[in-house]
Amino acid sequence: MSIADDPDRAPARSHLYAMGMSEEEMRRPTVGIATTWTGTMPCNLTHRELAAHVAEGVRAAGGLPMEFNTIAVSDNLTMNTPGMRTSLVSREVIADSIELMGLAHGFDALVAIVGCDKTVPAAIMALARLDVPSVVLYSGSMMPGRWRGRDVTIQDMWEALGERAVGRLDQAELDDLAKHACPGAGTCAAQYTANTMGSVADFLGLAPFGVGDIPAVAADKNAAARRVGEIAMDALARDARPSRVLTADALHNAIVSVAAMGGSTNAVLHLLAIAREANLPLEIDEIGDVCRRIPIITGLKPSGGDHTALDLWRAGGTSLVARRLLEAGLLRENVTLVDGRTLAGVAADAEETPGQEVVRSVAEPFKPRGALAILRGSLAPDGCVLKLGGKADFRHEGPAKVYDSEAECTAAIDAGLIVPGDVIVVRYEGPAGGPGMREMLSITGPLVGRGLGETVALVTDGRFSGVSHGLVIGHVAPEAYRGGPIALVRDGDTVIVDSAAGSLELVVPEEELERRRAAWRRPERVVERGVLSKYVITVGSASDGAVTI
Numbered sequence: 079m080s081i082a083d084d085p086d087r088a089p090a091r092s093h094l095y096a097m098g099m100s101e102e103e104m105r106r107p108t109v110g111i112a113t114t115w116t117g118t119m120p121c122n123l124t125h126r127e128l129a130a131h132v133a134e135g136v137r138a139a140g141g142l143p144m145e146f147n148t149i150a151v152s153d154n155l156t157m158n159t160p161g162m163r164t165s166l167v168s169r170e171v172i173a174d175s176i177e178l179m180g181l182a183h184g185f186d187a188l189v190a191i192v193g194c195d196k197t198v199p200a201a202i203m204a205l206a207r208l209d210v211p212s213v214v215l216y217s218g219s220m221m222p223g224r225w226r227g228r229d230v231t232i233q234d235m236w237e238a239l240g241e242r243a244v245g246r247l248d249q250a251e252l253d254d255l256a257k258h259a260c261p262g263a264g265t266c267a268a269q270y271t272a273n274t275m276g277s278v279a280d281f282l283g284l285a286p287f288g289v290g291d292i293p294a295v296a297a298d299k300n301a302a303a304r305r306v307g308e309i310a311m312d313a314l315a316r317d318a319r320p321s322r323v324l325t326a327d328a329l330h331n332a333i334v335s336v337a338a339m340g341g342s343t344n345a346v347l348h349l350l351a352i353a354r355e356a357n358l359p360l361e362i363d364e365i366g367d368v369c370r371r372i373p374i375i376t377g378l379k380p381s382g383g384d385h386t387a388l389d390l391w392r393a394g395g396t397s398l399v400a401r402r403l404l405e406a407g408l409l410r411e412n413v414t415l416v417d418g419r420t421l422a423g424v425a426a427d428a429e430e431t432p433g434q435e436v437v438r439s440v441a442e443p444f445k446p447r448g449a450l451a452i453l454r455g456s457l458a459p460d461g462c463v464l465k466l467g468g469k470a471d472f473r474h475e476g477p478a479k480v481y482d483s484e485a486e487c488t489a490a491i492d493a494g495l496i497v498p499g500d501v502i503v504v505r506y507e508g509p510a511g512g513p514g515m516r517e518m519l520s521i522t523g524p525l526v527g528r529g530l531g532e533t534v535a536l537v538t539d540g541r542f543s544g545v546s547h548g549l550v551i552g553h554v555a556p557e558a559y560r561g562g563p564i565a566l567v568r569d570g571d572t573v574i575v576d577s578a579a580g581s582l583e584l585v586v587p588e589e590e591l592e593r594r595r596a597a598w599r600r601p602e603r604v605v606e607r608g609v610l611s612k613y614v615i616t617v618g619s620a621s622d623g624a625v626t627i
């Protein structure tokens with residue numbers, strides 16, 4: 079019974095009258111519109127405007143839109159400690175917020191407007207929990223900046239820090255680049271974490287293909303948002319709820335998209351978390367298996383080539399990627415898309431721009447294998463993620479230089495203590511140990527900028543930004559704070575990374591490791607109260623998606 083017709087819901091009616099609603103509107107199906115708008119970053123700056131257009135579409139299709147907001151955190155703006163620790167934590171807070179609003183209001187359907195990295199998986203996790211017909215609207219990428227005759231993105235900013243450190247750029251040049259790298263609203267402008275997860279939302283079937291590709295500031299975005307409002311009402315009529323859309327086959331397709339588009343290593347965490355919320359079995363090694371056999375077919379920064387998200391949109395977008403993957407038989411077709419189309423229909427509708435150079439066929443890829451690999455071994459018994467970035471397989475053996483935080487390591491790089499051949503080990507940066515699993519941006523950018531990116535390996539229980547590259551291995555599990563072998567490494571120990579063998583080995587005799595294990599003491603918890611303290615207690619292993627219980 080609707081609020082308008084239920085005698086006992088008079089108090090609720092009084093609040094809805096207070097918001098200007100009529101009884102006719104109270105009889106309509108309610109569509110919650112979750113935006114992850116904050117005025118603190120460019121990534122999600124357009125969400126309020128988009129929400130208004132989604133609401134228009136919902137209304138036109140006979141629904142009652144109800145907007146609400148969550149928090150969001152950008153890794154580029156939160157470098158101070160503890161700021162950078164908050165980003166992955168925000169995924170859980172956003173998921174819980176959307177879930178709570180859904181539980182509180184009992185919306186008949188939902189639209190989640192997402193952009194910055196964590197907001198995409200967070201919304202999908204919440205939608206899976208609530209399981210009402212739902213659509214994801216990815217708000218779109220930023221345009222690339224232009225500096226000294228070339229396209230630039232936030233990746234160039236981070237690497238410029240290292241170039242300044244070795245004198246290749248001066249401060250004035252760095253400041254000038256900062257004015258040009260990010261020319262307006264939208265998510266970071268290539269296949270970094272946000273755009274990786276935007277593509278994942280398409281391939282999961284929860285976001286309509288062809289909408290997320292549209293850049294944040296493009297004129298077509300608002301009309302697409304209105305269409306999403308209409309799609310939500312249609313999804314309600316078809317009962318296209320996440321449990322019918324987000325299936326094991328859809329999850330497989332999403333993993334394929336991450337591999338084929340050279341996506342971010344953060345996708346491993348988020349796919350594992352999404353699978354868990356959707357009650358789908360997924361082991362970290364399955365992601366590695368897919369990435370091992372699927373090449374990178376898009377020439378996007380940072381792994382496939384030099385193109386940006388704008389170039390992908392102009393070339394034909396994720397629909398064109400879907401066409402190429404379908405042609406090669408790499409997608410599972412027995413899936414439900416939230417807008418009622420089929421994958422074959424999406425592929426047929428894809429508009430390929432003649433002469434485009436961004437999306438290739440599987441037979442003639444940009445790189446022969448995916449962007450990441452899963453390794454296991456004595457240093458990571460529960461697995462870890464190697465950011466392969468389209469590189470050929472490699473073996474790196476070297477002496478460990480061990481740091482108990484990102485800051486300690488950054489200071490060592492600044493002091494010139496890192497030399498080619500080293501294996502940098504940065505620990506106590508895992509989900510519980512950080513807490514919050516920081517992105518090691520202040521390490522990877524300067525290493526690349528100093529020309530050390532391909533000559534030293536970085537092994538950490540933290541994670542990496544989508545813009546990071548080099549010989550980087552993250553998500554080492556179990557993490558140091560929980561007594562994983564990474565806690566036992568000492569300066570000078572030999573560490574071997576072997577991507578072909580899929581292994582990460584600490585070459586120390588077992589008896590010596592036993593002695594170190596017996597002497598190991600968990601460090602004092604860094605935070606005693608507040609949200610980070612709750613997170614330390616409830617967060618699980620990175621190898622399970624670092625979800626909270």
Ligand code: FES
Nearest residue numbers: 121194265266272
């Ligand atoms: Fe928000 Fe990159 S920091 S999308």
